[in-house]
Amino acid sequence: MSQHANRSLLKLESVSKTYRGSPAKAVDHLSLEVMPGEIFGFLGPNGAGKTTTIKMIVGLLAPDHGRIIVDGHDVVEDPVSAKMKIGFVPDYPNLYNRLTGIEYLNLVADIHGVSASERSNRIEGLLSMFDLTHAVGDLIQTYSHGMKQKLALTGALLHNPPLFILDEPMVGLDPRSSRLFKDLMRSHCGQGYAVFFSTHILEVAERLCDKVGIINKGKLIACGSMDELRRLSKEADESLEDIFLELTLPEEADST
Amino acid sequence: MKTRLLSLILAQLNIFFSISHSRYYYLKKRQRLWEGILIAGSIIILALTLAFGVYKLAQGFCSQAALLNQEALTLTTGILAAQFLMLILGVALVISVFYFSNDLPILIPLPLKPWEVLTSKFAVILANEYLGLLVFIAPVFVAYGMRADVNWAGYIPSAILVFLSLPVIPIAVASILAVILMRIVGFTKRKDTLTIIGGFLLVGLIIAGQLYLQTRLSAPGADEEFIMRMLARANSLVTVLGRQFPPSIFATHAVSLAGTSKGLLNLCLFVGISAFSFYLFLVLGNQFFYQSVLSGFEAPKGKSRPFVSRAESAQAHERTPILSLAIAEMKLFSRTPVYALNGFIGFLMFPVLFVVLLVMGNDPEMAKLWGSLRAMPEFHRIGSLLVAAYFFVLVAFSGIPFSPFSREGKAHIWFLKSQPVSGQEVAIGKALGAEIMVIIGAIPGLAVFQYIARLHVSSFVIGVLLGIAASYSFCVFGVLLDMARPMLEWTDPRKAFKSNLNIIFGMLIGAAILFGIGSLIVTLLKRGYSGLMAQAVSGGVVALFLAAGLKLLQLAADRLWMRIEL
Ligand SMILES: Nc1ncnc2c1ncn2[C@@H]1O[C@H](COP(=O)(O)OP(=O)(O)OP(=O)(O)O)[C@@H](O)[C@H]1O
Ligand SMILES: [Mg+2]
Numbered sequence: 001m002s003q004h005a006n007r008s009l010l011k012l013e014s015v016s017k018t019y020r021g022s023p024a025k026a027v028d029h030l031s032l033e034v035m036p037g038e039i040f041g042f043l044g045p046n047g048a049g050k051t052t053t054i055k056m057i058v059g060l061l062a063p064d065h066g067r068i069i070v071d072g073h074d075v076v077e078d079p080v081s082a083k084m085k086i087g088f089v090p091d092y093p094n095l096y097n098r099l100t101g102i103e104y105l106n107l108v109a110d111i112h113g114v115s116a117s118e119r120s121n122r123i124e125g126l127l128s129m130f131d132l133t134h135a136v137g138d139l140i141q142t143y144s145h146g147m148k149q150k151l152a153l154t155g156a157l158l159h160n161p162p163l164f165i166l167d168e169p170m171v172g173l174d175p176r177s178s179r180l181f182k183d184l185m186r187s188h189c190g191q192g193y194a195v196f197f198s199t200h201i202l203e204v205a206e207r208l209c210d211k212v213g214i215i216n217k218g219k220l221i222a223c224g225s226m227d228e229l230r231r232l233s234k235e236a237d238e239s240l241e242d243i244f245l246e247l248t249l250p251e252e253a254d255s256t
Numbered sequence: 257m258k259t260r261l262l263s264l265i266l267a268q269l270n271i272f273f274s275i276s277h278s279r280y281y282y283l284k285k286r287q288r289l290w291e292g293i294l295i296a297g298s299i300i301i302l303a304l305t306l307a308f309g310v311y312k313l314a315q316g317f318c319s320q321a322a323l324l325n326q327e328a329l330t331l332t333t334g335i336l337a338a339q340f341l342m343l344i345l346g347v348a349l350v351i352s353v354f355y356f357s358n359d360l361p362i363l364i365p366l367p368l369k370p371w372e373v374l375t376s377k378f379a380v381i382l383a384n385e386y387l388g389l390l391v392f393i394a395p396v397f398v399a400y401g402m403r404a405d406v407n408w409a410g411y412i413p414s415a416i417l418v419f420l421s422l423p424v425i426p427i428a429v430a431s432i433l434a435v436i437l438m439r440i441v442g443f444t445k446r447k448d449t450l451t452i453i454g455g456f457l458l459v460g461l462i463i464a465g466q467l468y469l470q471t472r473l474s475a476p477g478a479d480e481e482f483i484m485r486m487l488a489r490a491n492s493l494v495t496v497l498g499r500q501f502p503p504s505i506f507a508t509h510a511v512s513l514a515g516t517s518k519g520l521l522n523l524c525l526f527v528g529i530s531a532f533s534f535y536l537f538l539v540l541g542n543q544f545f546y547q548s549v550l551s552g553f554e555a556p557k558g559k560s561r562p563f564v565s566r567a568e569s570a571q572a573h574e575r576t577p578i579l580s581l582a583i584a585e586m587k588l589f590s591r592t593p594v595y596a597l598n599g600f601i602g603f604l605m606f607p608v609l610f611v612v613l614l615v616m617g618n619d620p621e622m623a624k625l626w627g628s629l630r631a632m633p634e635f636h637r638i639g640s641l642l643v644a645a646y647f648f649v650l651v652a653f654s655g656i657p658f659s660p661f662s663r664e665g666k667a668h669i670w671f672l673k674s675q676p677v678s679g680q681e682v683a684i685g686k687a688l689g690a691e692i693m694v695i696i697g698a699i700p701g702l703a704v705f706q707y708i709a710r711l712h713v714s715s716f717v718i719g720v721l722l723g724i725a726a727s728y729s730f731c732v733f734g735v736l737l738d739m740a741r742p743m744l745e746w747t748d749p750r751k752a753f754k755s756n757l758n759i760i761f762g763m764l765i766g767a768a769i770l771f772g773i774g775s776l777i778v779t780l781l782k783r784g785y786s787g788l789m790a791q792a793v794s795g796g797v798v799a800l801f802l803a804a805g806l807k808l809l810q811l812a813a814d815r816l817w818m819r820i821e822l
Contacts, residue, residue, distance in 0.1 A: 058674040061821050079818070083676035090674075094667040098448070098591040099584065106573050110580035111675050119574070 007072065009085075009163045009194040010034040010057065015066035016218075017052055026052040028218035029066070034163075034194045034211070039185055041209035042198040045248050049218040050198040051091060054167050057196070058088045071162050084112065087156035091167040093149055101136035101143070101151050105158060112159035119158070126154040129180060145172045153181065157188075164188055166197035170204060182208055206240040216248045264368070264376040271359070272380045277745060291741075295757060302764070307391045314399035327404050328512040334396035335504045339426045340466060342385055344605075346430030347458050348597040349384075351451065352750040353377050354431070354541075355438055356594045359747060360549055371542040378427070378534070385423035393419065397511065410515025414523055418507050424530035425503055428537040433458050435537070439544045442551035451593040452600075459601060460608050467609075503529050577677055581685025585660060586693055594749045595663065602653050603697030606646075607704045626708060636715040637787025641777065641794055643711070643719025644726055645770060646701055650694050651727040652766025655759035657690035657734030661742035662752040666822055669744060679817025683739060683809055687731040694727055718791065726798045730769075732805035734762050739816040773797055 010033065017027040027049040034040045044050050055061040057068055059079050068075045073082040095104060102123075109119045127133045130150040140148060149172050156164065164185070170178050185195045185208065199205055205212055206226060213223040222229055222243075229243055238246075270276055278292070314330055321329040354377055363373050397415045401408065437454045444450050506526035513519030575583070589595045629635055651657060661669060672682055706716060738758045746752045753759070776797075777790045 055822070060670055060673050062818060076818075080676045080678050083674065086674070086676075088674045090670055095671070096584070096588055096668060098588055103584075103587065107580050107584050108675070110573075110575045111577045111677055113577070116574045 008033045008035050008069070009071050010040075010196055011067075011069040012053070012057075013067045013069075015053070015056060015063045015068060017049075017056060017061060017064050019052075025218045027056070027063075027215075030215070030218070030220050031066075032213055032220060032223055034196055036162075036192045036194055037189050038210045039189055039195045039208055040197070041205035041212045042196065042215065043200075043202070043205060043212060043244060044198075044215035048215045048248075050215060051167055052218075053215070054088075054090075054165060054196075054198060058086055058165055059083055084159075085162045086165055087159065087161035087163070088165045089149070089152045089156045089167070089169060091171070093152035095140045095148055095152060097141040098139060100139055101132065104140060104151065105136070105155055108155040109158050114159050122158055122160070123154070126157055129184075130154060130177065146174060146177065149173060150177060157184075160191075162193045164193065164195045164197075166195070168199055169197055170199060170201055202240045202244060212240070214244060214247055221247055260368075261372050261375060264372060265379045268376045268380045269383055271747065272383065272751075274745075299757075299760075303391050307395045310392055311395035311399050314396040315403065318399055318403040322403065327400065328508050330396060330400050330403075331508045331511055332504055334393055335422065335507050338389060338393050338422060339504065342423050343426035343430055344459055344462055345601075346381075346427050347434060347455055347462070348601055349381060349750075349754075350427065350431045350434045351438065351455055351597060352594040352754075353381055353748075354434065354545070355451075355549060355552060356750065357748045361553070364546065364549065369542065370545040371538045374431075374538060374541045374545055378431070378537075381427055382423055385427065386420075389419060389422060393422065400511070404512065406512075407515045410519070411511070414514035414519060415511050417523060417527060418510050421527050421530040422507065425533050428530075428533035431537045432533075432540055435540050435544055435548070438548040438552075442548040447552060448591055448593050452590075452596045455593070455597045456601070456604055460604070463605070463608055578681050578685045578688065581672075581677070581682065582689035582692065585686055585689030589656065589663070589689070589693065592749065595753055598750070598754055599654050599656050599693075600697060602650060604700065607700040610701075610704045610708070630710065634781070634787030634790075636712045637791050638781075639709050639711045640715040640719030640722070641790060642709075643702060643705065643716060644723035644794065644798075645774070646705070647694065647698055647720075647723030647727040648730060648766065648770060650698055650701075651690070651730045651734070652763055652770070654694065654697070655753065655756070655762060656693055657687060657731035658738055658758040658762035659743075659753050659756050660686040660690065660735055661738045661820065662744065662746075662756050662758065663749070664742075664744075665746055665749075665752055666744045669742075669820065669822060673817075673820065673822070679739070679813035679815070680809060682817060683732070683735045683813040687728065687735045690731045690735070691724070691728045694731070695724060698723070722791075722795060722798055725802055729798065729802040729805040730762075730766065732809055733765075734758070736805075736808060736812055736816065737761065739813065739820070742820060744820075744822065 012030055012032050015027060015030045016025055018025045030049075030053060032040075042050050042053070052061065056063045057070070057075065059075055059082070062076060068082075070082040071085040073085065075082040099107070105123055106119075109123075114122070124133075127136055130153070132147060132150055132154065135143065135147060136151075140151065143151065149169075153169070156166075169181065173181060182204070185197075188195055189210075209226070211223070211225055212229060214221050214229075222232055224232075226240065229240070230238060232243065232247075314334065317333070318327055318330045321327050354374065357377070397419065400406075401411055401415070434455075437458060438451070441447050441450045441454055503526055506522045506529070508522075510519055510523035510526050513522065589599065632638075664672065677685075702720070711719070738756075741758065743752055743756050743758070773794060777794065780790050780793060781787070
């Protein structure tokens, strides 16, 4: 996909969001950019605003200020085109319990206009990769947490989206699936696509991500490659964990 | 022990009436406070209006009955009707609340006895029924009290006790039937399906049983002599009418003879039977409730067929997004017992009533009536309008199009919201799904109607087309209303559906529209216009509605869809 070469797949320009009735900004003038071929890890303590940011990107929340551009489409002005470019799995993928796995996948494929032949190829490939083939005829109700997550991943990848967005994707996956999934993210980026995901597992972020953004209290406090982040820290050779803990010190501890 | 049960009950009531949630939502966050006030205000006004209507009705009934020395008949009639309705609607209600509440996985691991959980859920159902009874029965008690010039000091406490006991028997009976049904269903594999079918069978049986009792009581021939004899004794019609359901006599006498020793005896009898039926239910429930619930947690796992054929069959399934959304909506609705039971019941009530009447009351009078109706010159054209109206009634009272987004709830709406579909596509998909369900649901009723009325094929077809257009436009309005104010916050699926104000608005608007068009047509016919004219006018109105609905869809759907946030 060479046409993506110079254009960012995801661009946030000074995006803010305040939940109604809440005094503080959940996301505060956040700007970042994800280029084709990049895996972007989005880190931050609990309540930092990661999920809020992701919800705005995928159209579950409208930003108060700022613009979000997905592969050239503004998510507020042209939500359908923007969403066509996205594959999304939320932190708790509640799927329709009373559909079967295959019914769910066909619904997703229909909505994205995936042609029949492409659909069966991709469904078959993804399902056998995630070892879900045997369960796909059962109601989703009968799936374990991890199976639901793998089905949601399959649904999100069905249309081969240029931008893959995940909120804490590793939670609930067994070691084999999580390895598979990491390989998948890599190969996805190999096609010139991008992955944007939030996580609390710093080792994964450290090894996997081309770029890391750290958000705290709604503000992006650090962003860049691992090397760039290391330069921010006091001592060289620090792990991402050290950097993260240093940067996200609670206020009280800060002043001492 | 006592406090544990009490706090459980209070917690259930809190959740059911969203007390904490509303307090947070309206008072702390001050979000849409005006909307809350507006809604509460209009509901109170509506309830008062309805209650006043019932009061007037009861007053009129009372004066009529007084001529025959039968004032207490007012009470019996009200009590019987209320109990019958609570029994019929109670089946779906108790199955939903007892077996499909989302808090069961939280409650069951707690160190509680099944009967304690059941009691707390029962309390919730009672509270729910009291709200309805306040509007529909309290005015009857007041009207009777005024008319019969009772001794209020004795009357009020008796009336309150009877009022409080009133829902216990029907709900306990419905619960006992439900516990038995669910125990049987628990042994089977396709639990959801069998729950739905079994629930409908129960309702059908109850209606049939009731009508059987009624027809037996009014055996032709014996009527006149029988009634004359009864009239000799004051209030003895009460005894006759109440024979189909003896507790209603106790209830009547408890109220009408309040203050006397006989009244007290009847009061004790009524409260005692209510308590006993509740006890019976608890004994049975304590035995079987958890077993059934636990077996319900084990969703059926089909023998998965080999996947290759599925992937191949996917090719045959390529659909447009709108059609795919509509089909998903239908599958999700009809496979969820809570929705199917509560939503489809209207589709069956009318045909079952009709069939039972047909089978039982093989009445020559009835046949003669139909004969003369059919002979009327405009019968077929007017009949076609009745067919159309039937569609409309089903849409308005099933509530299906007024709840599609509420039913998705906070848990599931993320999916559609993050999919590349516009608000218009989503709305059309949901409206189409609702419409198809209504069309299918109309078939049994229409079949029975056509069997009796035997309309010309052309009139029947016109009626069906008109009905589909009218109901579809109403579906569009409904979907837009639910898009504008979806009830996403719920833990109990029943709540999204049956406690949803959008559905109540839908029924009211539907009733108003039907009344409006109906009066218009009656006026036209009275003024001597032809049936063709009536058809043309209805067609015009429907076309107008449809155009307005589609225009509104175009204007509002995308914006409303954007506004839904989570
Ligand atoms: N629906 C909501 N209504 C009001 N406030 C909310 C809502 N959702 C989140 N918040 C608030 O917004 C802030 C950011 O929350 P967010 O869910 O984005 O954090 P997060 O970074 O995803 O945290 P975690 O790591 O725990 O998932 C928090 O302060 C939270 O309290
Ligand atoms: Mg989060």
